Amino acid sequence: MLFKRFLSSVTRTDVQHFTKILSPPSVLSTLQNAPSAELDIYNNDWMGKYKGSSTTVLKPKTTQQVSEIVKWCNERRIGIVPQGGNTGLVGGSVPVNDEVVISLQNMNSVRSFDPVSGILVADAGCVLQALTDHIASHDHIMPLDLGAKGSCQIGGNVSTNAGGLRLLRYGSLHGSVLGIEAVLPDGTILDQLSTLRKDNTGYDLKQLFIGAEGTLGIVTAVSILTPPAPEASNNVILALPHFNNVLPLYMEVKRQLSEILSAFEYMDRTAYDLAVKHGQGRALADDEIEGAECFVLVETSGGKREHDEEKLETLLSTLLSASNPLITTGVMAQSPAQFSSMWALREGITEAVSKEGKAYKYDISIPLSKFKECVDATREQLRSKGLLGDGDGMVKAVIGYGHVGDGNLHLNVIATRYTQEIQDALEPFVYEFTASHRGSISAEHGIGLMKTHALQYSKSDVSITWMKKIKALFDPNGIMNPGKVLE
């Protein structure tokens, strides 16, 4: 219980002090007449699962302001929750109690972009979509893309080490982030905003902030390497008769498409049907996909359209004409509109799930061959406890989808509401399943509040001990995002 230190609540005097640092509209506090409803969006997480009771939200505009706020909070032992777009899926972005929320939303300027190197330097509060649009005019793309791009911020992406839909092609943020500016828990500004691709000068501190989930400090700016926009992109959705075909298909697709393959995404039939039900992208024709057990979305990105199309078409005709075909059918985008519509089917699953009910989300890394077994075993587990079916407090659906190319399965259990019984049926069941296949209990969403107790399934005691030492070194008073990542 290293970090369950006593933390202070924000007082009226604190708020007065904050208004000296920030302009009045940047301070939102119920201690200063703000209706508590106005703080709801900061206190509740995206899934409606976690709820904090913060009285005060601060929206600094500069790194200097962040530094002064943090310094004050550290002296006063006030807990801080750094908040980006609040789209995190593990309860990391909302307070556990009444910590002060520091929202980065007003730090949203692009500091520089170099079209020659593709290096972008931006404030942490820049929304991923805004950055994507900004560099699109210079024919570059962000190295990451995810369903939450319209709300999530680059600072949040870096803090969760978000993976997403392009990881297969452009790698993780540990590679593409070149530098970080952060405010440490005592208010010190750490300027590591390097724009160098190579810099071997001792410990690489910025790596610690990538995936730290706001527990080591507040990221205020990011320098990131962006790749040139591909000249040509294409996508297809393939319908498979059995899950068993996914792996052979992946191997064949990799072999034939090689360098132009940019995404290989999996969704099982239930996930697909949910996306269609909730209007996420146009569906394939019903009669054509009758009996399909799962789907794969393949994306290609390359430098020359004719070349890419030829490769893709050769692949598709081998697939269709094989004596024992791996796919039953599929569709291929004929226009950018269809390209987006097909992506929407896959990207829209997260949103469809939240429209369908309350979701227990497990985001795990396991061997590809275990994806279906994991979903089936979980469904069986719920059935055996009598928790699967229609009616209040029951689980409506268990779905699997995810980034096959990265070995990352999203296992979602959708219930009419959150209940302790369902929770107990799922945990530690899912974590044990994952651990038994030497997987990771959090492939890309992080630990947040949701998985602190389960960290030991993926990290050894030695690792956890050293993580705690690092936390204590940076944040001896335990004010930074208390209760998150480490218990």
Add this chain to the structure above:
Amino acid sequence: MHPSSARLLNILVPVKRAVDYAVKIRVNPQQTGIDLNVKHSMNPFDEIAVEEAVRIRERLSKGSEPVTITALTIGPAKSIETLRTALAMGADSAVHVEIPESAPAPEPLGVAKAIKAVIEKQKEKEGVDMVILGKQAIDDDLGQTGQMLASLLGWGQATFASKVELDLDAKNATVTREIDGGLEQVRVKFPMVITTDLRLNEPRYASLPNIMKAKKKPVTKLTPTDLGVSLEPQMEVIKVVEPPKRVGGSKVESVDELVEKLKTAGFTAV
């Protein structure tokens, strides 16, 4: 081709290759046009036209394929891709009236004359009963081709269709049209011209087996000379400019400030 005795209906669907609607349009530095070196796809209204033709066939034919669908495009060599898309969606054959890459974009009257000439050529084999085409192309927004074609042919027309019902025995179509402030139903005898509105249907994806099949479907190549028509424009584009840049909004700190700003901007209470 199909024996004419068995046929119920022949549909011709003219389609245009246009700059895709998702592409950000850039005016060229000379201000004579736009940058065309971008992604093109089938004009969305034409996609709806192809879809409608395929749905008509699905409704009418139970295996015997008595409805034939011919896609037609007038455009440079690359327009063949647009025809392949139409073929993959379900057209049986295609006609490509090819013009040089450098040729100016044809205008509605020229296009209508070319379509008419194709129809007359087809008459030698089997006539066309119905032309379904987009109400406009999203690149030039001229929106006249369907109407001009109907006049040149002396056929009836139902424009801006949002619903099409056929009566094969009576040889006519009842078409619901989108008009200002409501809907209008018209009945038109075959042969006829229909132009499509957005709500008519939602076009399907091209399935992989159909994309493969489309590669083997026949495409007849013709030139404007073969058809005896001229596609020389009669209109001269003088200048193309970008719309004025939008000025971003700004936040005000109080109601008073807002009122003040509205006043200076010239807004008054009514």
